[in-house]
Amino acid sequence: MAHILALSNQKGGVGKTTTAVNLAAGLARYGQRVLLVDLDPQGNASSGLGYAREDVTMGIYDVLMEFRDIDSVRMPTALDNLEVIPATVDLVGAELELVGAERREYRLKKVLNRVADDYDFILIDCPPSLGLLTLNTLTAANAVLIPLQAEYYAMEGLGELLRTIHAVRKGLNPELVREGILVTMMDGRNKLCREVERQVRHHFKEGVFETVIPRNVRLGEAPSYGKSIVEYDPRSTGAQAYLALAREILQRHGIS
Amino acid sequence: MAHILALSNQKGGVGKTTTAVNLAAGLARYGQRVLLVDLDPQGNASSGLGYAREDVTMGIYDVLMEFRDIDSVRMPTALDNLEVIPATVDLVGAELELVGAERREYRLKKVLNRVADDYDFILIDCPPSLGLLTLNTLTAANAVLIPLQAEYYAMEGLGELLRTIHAVRKGLNPELVREGILVTMMDGRNKLCREVERQVRHHFKEGVFETVIPRNVRLGEAPSYGKSIVEYDPRSTGAQAYLALAREILQRHGIS
Numbered sequence: 001m002a003h004i005l006a007l008s009n010q011k012g013g014v015g016k017t018t019t020a021v022n023l024a025a026g027l028a029r030y031g032q033r034v035l036l037v038d039l040d041p042q043g044n045a046s047s048g049l050g051y052a053r054e055d056v057t058m059g060i061y062d063v064l065m066e067f068r069d070i071d072s073v074r075m076p077t078a079l080d081n082l083e084v085i086p087a088t089v090d091l092v093g094a095e096l097e098l099v100g101a102e103r104r105e106y107r108l109k110k111v112l113n114r115v116a117d118d119y120d121f122i123l124i125d126c127p128p129s130l131g132l133l134t135l136n137t138l139t140a141a142n143a144v145l146i147p148l149q150a151e152y153y154a155m156e157g158l159g160e161l162l163r164t165i166h167a168v169r170k171g172l173n174p175e176l177v178r179e180g181i182l183v184t185m186m187d188g189r190n191k192l193c194r195e196v197e198r199q200v201r202h203h204f205k206e207g208v209f210e211t212v213i214p215r216n217v218r219l220g221e222a223p224s225y226g227k228s229i230v231e232y233d234p235r236s237t238g239a240q241a242y243l244a245l246a247r248e249i250l251q252r253h254g255i256s
Numbered sequence: 257m258a259h260i261l262a263l264s265n266q267k268g269g270v271g272k273t274t275t276a277v278n279l280a281a282g283l284a285r286y287g288q289r290v291l292l293v294d295l296d297p298q299g300n301a302s303s304g305l306g307y308a309r310e311d312v313t314m315g316i317y318d319v320l321m322e323f324r325d326i327d328s329v330r331m332p333t334a335l336d337n338l339e340v341i342p343a344t345v346d347l348v349g350a351e352l353e354l355v356g357a358e359r360r361e362y363r364l365k366k367v368l369n370r371v372a373d374d375y376d377f378i379l380i381d382c383p384p385s386l387g388l389l390t391l392n393t394l395t396a397a398n399a400v401l402i403p404l405q406a407e408y409y410a411m412e413g414l415g416e417l418l419r420t421i422h423a424v425r426k427g428l429n430p431e432l433v434r435e436g437i438l439v440t441m442m443d444g445r446n447k448l449c450r451e452v453e454r455q456v457r458h459h460f461k462e463g464v465f466e467t468v469i470p471r472n473v474r475l476g477e478a479p480s481y482g483k484s485i486v487e488y489d490p491r492s493t494g495a496q497a498y499l500a501l502a503r504e505i506l507q508r509h510g511i512s
């Protein structure tokens with residue numbers, strides 16, 4: 001039964017997609033069967049794995065709205081063990097379309113249940129908001145991985161996100177836990193970055209991953225080639241960090 | 257009659273709030289009467305100008321839902337000529353609450369009309385999405401200023417945003433134009449950044465501001481003190497760039 005991870009933070013640009021794509025690739029590299037679901041209407045995770053917006057005709061929107069079966073939208077990637085369900089532009093309208101639907105928060109959970117046995121991990125990339133798409137993800141997930149940019153505004157939004165996770169746990173999904181907080185885009189020379197990391201570790205203790213993702217220009221370049229960092233530049237500090245994160249997560253789950 | 261500017265881009269973390277706060281401060285520094293409206297439930301623009309989330313009890317949400325008059329939520333800032341209407345946490349629910357409302361896209365336009373004569377510029381900070389809050393902003397605005405991070409994923413989302421602006425111009429707001437595309441967080445040593453800037457200027461020509469905002473750590477520090485960059489560190493490259501942007505905009509509007 002797959003472990004389902006939500007990559008969520010309503011603060012924009014904190015590294016949700018970059019973490020979703022590269023952690024998925026890292027776990028696949030270590031032999032885990034992985035599915036990445038792109039639930040962000042921007043479709044960055046899809047193009048980051050080689051599915052450019054104009055090439056994708058069906059995706060997670062069609063499954064959420066029950067126009068298609070989930071098996072018809074599971075796409076292969078260049079990596080063994082990694083499949084992706086892309087986002088199409090229709091997803092922009094999904095939040096409004098789902099408002100009146102029955103059991104609207106459980107749509108994603110229902111469809112993922114059908115494939116959960118085929119994977120070891122399912123990662124879901126979320127948009128930068130706490131709307132119905134993110135609620136669907138938090139309802140379907142076993143745990144939330146929170147990418148946190150080491151900046152002031154990003155710290156501010158953390159409380160709101162934790163309150164939302166707590167509310168979902170009390171209502172829609174009692175088993176939802178925090179996988180961990182991941183410090184991203186860390187520049188060790190920057191006083192503010194170091195201060196944010198210190199505060200986060202002091203406050204959340206082992207709720208923060210030991211692995212820290214450094215700022216690394218290769219992480220920004222890889223998506224323009226439709227590749228994960230482990231394919232684009234496996235020796236880069238970015239690739240090494242995401243592989244270390246994959247190992248840390250596997251270790252926490254007792255998988256060697 | 258105020259010139260109403262929307263700071264919009266559904267891509268997250270591209271510098272919408274940083275531009276809203278610091279351009280507002282720059283215009284105020286040059287003697288313009290400025291109102292900054294925080295329409296992002298995250299409330300970053302509010303705290304960036306000294307109104308921390310826990311101190312704010314009423315804001316733009318109360319005005320949009322017609323619980324309060326706009327005059328009761330216009331707050332002073334440390335800068336002459338600059339007032340702010342903060343965001344409260346209720347704003348998170350506004351998108352869902354407005355779905356069934358009549359003329360739901362015109363709410364913001366209606367309330368801003370009442371105060372437009374008191375200001376030379378009104379800047380509206382948007383959340384990273386194309387939902388009802390952003391639609392309200394695009395309907396109320398005269399022009400859209402598009403902060404664009406010099407990165408691959410940010411370029412990808414530009415088409416979607418331009419299509420939305422075009423759709424709003426054909427329907428809800430025929431006078432909506434583009435104020436310009438602003439390249440942000442530019443690191444001149446980074447090949448990808450230089451390439452993105454080159455492509456944007458090639459494609460949009462004078463639709464791109466001459467002023468480019470460099471990556472400058474002081475811009476990330478200023479919000480933690482609740483200050484704009486022109487107060488926190490006026491000699492920084494970040495402050496100089498936002499003052500240059502203010503001058504460029506004033507020049508384009510024939511204001512010396």
Ligand SMILES: Nc1ncnc2c1ncn2[C@@H]1O[C@H](COP(=O)(O)OP(=O)(O)OP(=O)(O)O)[C@@H](O)[C@H]1O
Pocket residue numbers: 011012013014015016017018019040044126127128184185186213214215216217219220221223238266267268269384407408409410
């Ligand atoms: N560690 C890093 N080093 C350098 N650049 C990075 C790093 N992580 C992410 N980036 C770049 O920063 C930008 C923001 O990251 P990303 O798009 O993954 O964030 P996000 O949280 O998914 O954004 P959104 O809120 O829009 O979904 C992207 O252009 C990405 O390539």
Ligand SMILES: Nc1ncnc2c1ncn2[C@@H]1O[C@H](COP(=O)(O)OP(=O)(O)OP(=O)(O)O)[C@@H](O)[C@H]1O
Pocket residue numbers: 010011012013128151152153154267268269270271272273274275296300382383384440441442469470471472473475476477479494
């Ligand atoms: N030119 C710059 N140099 C350095 N840091 C910057 C610059 N512009 C913005 N930042 C920092 O980058 C982060 C993202 O910027 P900001 O929050 O303004 O983007 P945004 O588009 O408003 O994000 P969101 O989509 O979440 O609303 C913030 O922590 C901000 O302090």
Ligand SMILES: [Mg+2]
Pocket residue numbers: 016017018040044126127
């Ligand atoms: Mg993303």
Ligand SMILES: [Mg+2]
Pocket residue numbers: 272273274296300381382383
């Ligand atoms: Mg913002």
